[in-house]
Each structure stands twice: as C-alpha cells, then as structure tokens.
Amino acid sequence: MKLSYIYSSLLVAVLIGGGCTVAACSDDAPKGPSIFPNTQVERNAFDKWLVQNYANPYNIRFAYRLRDIDTETNYNVSPADSAKATKLAIIFKYLWLDAYAEVAGVDFVKANAPRTIIAIGSPGINAQGLQTAASAEGGYTVRVYRVNDLDQTILENQDQLTEYYFHTIHHEFTHILNQKKPYPVAYDQISKADYLGSEWIRKKDPEALRAGFISPYSMENPGEDIAELQSYYITTTPQKWEEKLNKAGKSGRAIIEQKLDILRGYLKNSWNIDIDQLRDAVLRRTHQVSSLDLNQLN
C-alpha cells in the first residue's frame, strides 16, 4: 500500500516535470543558418564516373584520395596515383562486381559487397616485414594496396594481375559471405588435425597441396582455408586446376575435392550461386581485360 503510494507520487512528479520541460522550451525554433554546409561538391571526371558506376548501381564508395581515417594506423602508406586508381576502378568493376552481378544478380552485389573500397598507393608492411596486398575489415571496407605498382607489364599479364590484386579481393569477399551466412561446420572437420595457425608460413606449395590444402595460407585455419579455396577455384582455369590437383597426389586431391563439394553446396544453397558459372564468368572477363579501354571513362 505504502509502496504503491510512493510510486504514484513518483509518477506524478515525473509527469509534472516532463510537462514543464515541454511547455517551457517550445519556443526554440531553429534560428540562423544551418551548421551543415550545403556547398556544391566539386567532382572531376573520375569522381563523376565513380558516382555512375560504383555509387549508383552498387552503393559503393571507391576512395582514391587518401584520408588517414581510411588507413590502418600501424601501416605507413602513400596515396594512390589517380590515373592508376582509375584503371583499377574500371578493372575491379568489370572483373569482380560485374562478374558477381552476372551470376548472382545486381541485388546480391548491392547487399553484400563492401561499402567502401580504398585504393592505397604503396604496400603495407608490418614490423615483421610481411607485406599486405589487400585487407577486409568487418565486411564493410576493403583496402587494396600497391596500386602505384599497376604498370603496363602487370596489366598485360593476366596471371600477375590476378595474383597481385584479384586473388586477394575474391578471398576477402569470401570472408564477407561467410560472415553473413556461415558455411557448414562439416568443413572444419575435414582437415581439423592439420591446421597450423601462423606456422603455415614455413610451408611450401607442394607440401600444402599434398596435405589437402590449396595453398600454404589455407593451413592457417578453416576460415582462411575456405576463402583460399574459393578464390583459387574461381580464378584458376580448369586445366591449371587439374594440374594443381595432380600435384596434390591421390590423398591430397581427395581432401581438396571433399572441401570443394561442401563449398559448392554452400554457395548453391545459401547464396544461389553456381561456383562453376562464377568461375567461367571470372575467367572470361579476366581474358577480356586486355580489350578494355582503361584510358577512357564512359
């Protein structure tokens, strides 16, 4: 009885107080100019192209002018050359975003592609001297390093282009997909005893293949394993893939194919993506890169 009395007094007090607040300050209409600047943003030809080709269709910001907030503080880097960033932006769209859009639809890319792609001119090197080619952060940001190394030699060499920029991009994108919809736990069990953590760095390609891993980095943990598997599979021609599996030997091949089956099923069931269609699209587009006009924005 006492308690409910106290509570009702409280309620009354709060109501009266609230009423006062509302009543007293209601004459605070906005005065003066807005504090938010509404000046026109100046855009050059490349900026306009980015709006049309990245922001409008995919809702992606492609940042080529480097702000420190876009960098990882433990790396020391230089901005990307704007001409080279332009070329990379054209290739990225064609080889990565459009390839996924072709197979999985534009909405898939809109919903799952990272919101920000940051082009950085120089490599990121850590205190141990390890170089980072690209990195993904929380599914929202992808950073691509070494953009200033993009010269004619790399542009003319498909393998190098893939190794330098695209392998990592597909790898990071796989992480994003896995974060949104987890892959079957059965995958983790296949090579459970053979993951090495950071010790993978001591392994060479043939050793990894024979142990049932597509690359040494796959041996870090199951998450890296599946990302490596997907990115290698979709960027490798069927012929070269077969060569890799031959090097893996009978038991290595069996393990990799078992993993690939799970990956194939996961992409189909969770994302409605046919991994072979995706590979065909990526390879066809990689082959066509040389015919793209990288000096013209249209």
Added chain:
Amino acid sequence: MRKYLSSLLLLCATLTWQSCLHENTTVFEQSAIERIETAAQQTQQVLESSPNGWLLRYYAGQGYSGPAYSILMKFTKGHATVLSDYDPDKTTTAAYSIAKDQGVVLSFDSYNEALHQFSRVWEGSGARGIEGDYEFMVLSTSNDTIRLRGKKWKNDMELIRLPETTDWKSYITNIYNLQEQLTTQFFALQLGQDTLTQATLNPQLRRLSFTIDNYSYDAPFTFAPNGIELLRPVTLKGKKYTSFTWQKESKSFVNDELSLGLIIPKSYRKRDEWIGDWRLNCNAFSLSKAVNTRRFPVVLHILKYSERQPDLFEANLTFNGQTYGPLNMVYDPAVGTIKLPGGQILADKSGKYPGGILLTPGIIKTGTLVQEPEIGVTFKWNPDQNKADVEYDETTQGKIDAFMGIGINYQQQPMLDEKGNPVVPILIANIRDVSPVKQ
C-alpha cells in the same frame, strides 16, 4: 527502506527543477562549422596567393629523428607542384585538399611522387619507413609563414613564402652543388681561433651532432642554396647560431665567430688525381707460371669517370704484356679512395678467351674463390710515401688476398684444361702497394 525511497523521490524531484533561462554568452559570432569553413577557405587563399610558391622545411621521423629536406611547393587551383632537394630531377603535380578534421588540415591526399616518397615504406624499410607526414594540421597562417604540424608523426614545420625572384631549378641545383662539396662527414667546430670539438655533419641524413664537455647537440638541419639552417640553434657562450653560410674557399660553414670546417683526411685524394697509370707491386702468375713483373709490369690504367655517375671510373689492366678491359672502379668521395671490385668480365682482344676473363677475388691460402658482390681491393693514398696503400675486403670466408682471372668460353662457362681445372690466365696475388707510373 522507506528512508531510501524518500531520498529517491527527492532525487527524482530534482529532475523537474529545470531552468529555462537563456543565459548563453556569445563567445563567437559564428558557429563552429562556419568558423572552420572560413579558416579552411582562408588557408587555401593564402596558399594559392604566392605566385612562386613556398619553401617547406620538412622534418621526417618521430621527434625529428629522421632526415630533413627543403621542399618547394606551389599551390594552384587545388593542385600542388612539388620539387625537393631529395630528388632534384623530379617535379610532380597532384591535387591536394584542405580537410577539416583536426582543425584545418593541409592534406596531400593524391599521389605526388616528390612528396610521398617520404611517407611510404618499401621492402627492407621496416614498417615505418622514414616516418614522413603527408597531412599537416595548420597551426597558424600569416601572409608569409604558415605553421604546420605533421598529423601522424607530430613534427612542427613551416611553409615560408618564396620571393617571386627565386628560381626553383637553381635553388635546388645550388643545394645539390653544395652537397657535392661535402666530401666527408667530419667537421671541426671552431669558435674564433679555438677548436672546440669534432662534429659530425651528415649531408645525407641532414643531421648535425657534437659534444662539448656536458653540452651535447644532435638535431636535423635543412639545406639552403648557400648553407644550412639548423632546426634548433647551437648555443655557445650565451649566443645562438641557427643559419650557417658555406664558404667555398675555406670549406666551412660560417656564422659570425662560429664555424664548421670540413676535415679532409690525409689520405684523401681528389677524383681527378686518380686518373693515370698505376703500377701494382704484386706477385703475378699466368697459367701457373710466374710473370716477371720487372719485365712485364702489372699496370692499372685509370682512364676516366662518367659524367652521370662521377664515382664510377673506367680502367684497363695490362698483364703480362696484354691489355684487357674495360674495368669499373668505384671512387668514394667521402674519403677519397678508389676501389677495384671483383666479379667483372674483362674483354680479351687476343681471342683466346671468347667469353672474356672473369676477374674473381680469392684467398690463395685456402684456394677459395669469393663470389660475394662488391668484394675487392681499395687503394688509399699515402702522401708520405707517394704511393697508395692497399686494403683487401673481409668476406664471410676470410680476407681476400688475390684476384684470379678465369677464362670464359662461348657458352659463358669457365674454360677447363685437360685435367678439368679452370684456365687461369691472370693471377694477381699479394698486392703490397700501387704507385703512379711517371710519364
């Protein structure tokens, strides 16, 4: 319990005691966003107002621990043109922007090679490179000085308005020419007639350091066309010294009574003085037969150096009556020595060795051939004896003491004799000294 509840009630009641008085003191006429917007616009206006641009005394390295450069910058229509004394041949232009995050920030956010080589890292540079900034907080602006602070490494720097008469090219070329004259890092610090100490002035790292009793000085400096500008003044007997002018005749940096005079080692020999014929006092063998070096002296003909790389000399070698060449030799402008590195292939005009003769350093005692790069023998002038002393390089396998010239065949492979041993037409062992051949 009731006690607590009533306190709670009182506490709640205080929430209702709000004042609705408007007692705002206006400190600024404009809102914060308007003020920073204005400051940003002003900064850009001042930057672009100098028709001949600005001089930036640039300090890399956290706590001014890195090298320092004189950088010329011109700002026009959102673009910055940059030339620095790090690379006198590279003028680059790229967009810049005025950001507004930590106050007004001058940000070189597009790749401008002449500037961004200071902020990048490269293989072997470690994770931090030279710790150079490319974003600068603008601390203050005036018509002829803009004070900046590096956003990441926090070094304070200044942009100083360049007079319209300053020619960029000659500004940087003069610095380059001045640096060329600094042939060693060792300088005598003199106040009046007294030599106080030996100072180290490193023209590459642009750093001056010395110790006098308990006064220890160590700070970067930047080059000016006619001297150097210290980041922190040297304080001696209550007087501060910041700018020093280079005096070519006395080879010293001078500010009033204080001077830094270049110390030239006794063994220093000028670049041009090495040109000529030099007789090697050594043991010589050809195809395992001793060569009579009295009848057939071993002579190194140092011919010329290249315009573009003045430290690189061309030479020939006369051995057992035959002349082979060309050979490269490397001059060290800091100490005035010249070096014959091994691993070079000499052309053979006789045709006996179609692939030439590979001059390889070796160790006679252990019969080792050394294939490490840049291993060789250095000649150091000895003015007392009018000849040059010889210093052999140390290698992981020991100190070398000889050069073996191995015959090379058409297939670029070492030629072998009947017993399967390499053919060695030249063996120069135990060079004791080299003396100029009088002509």
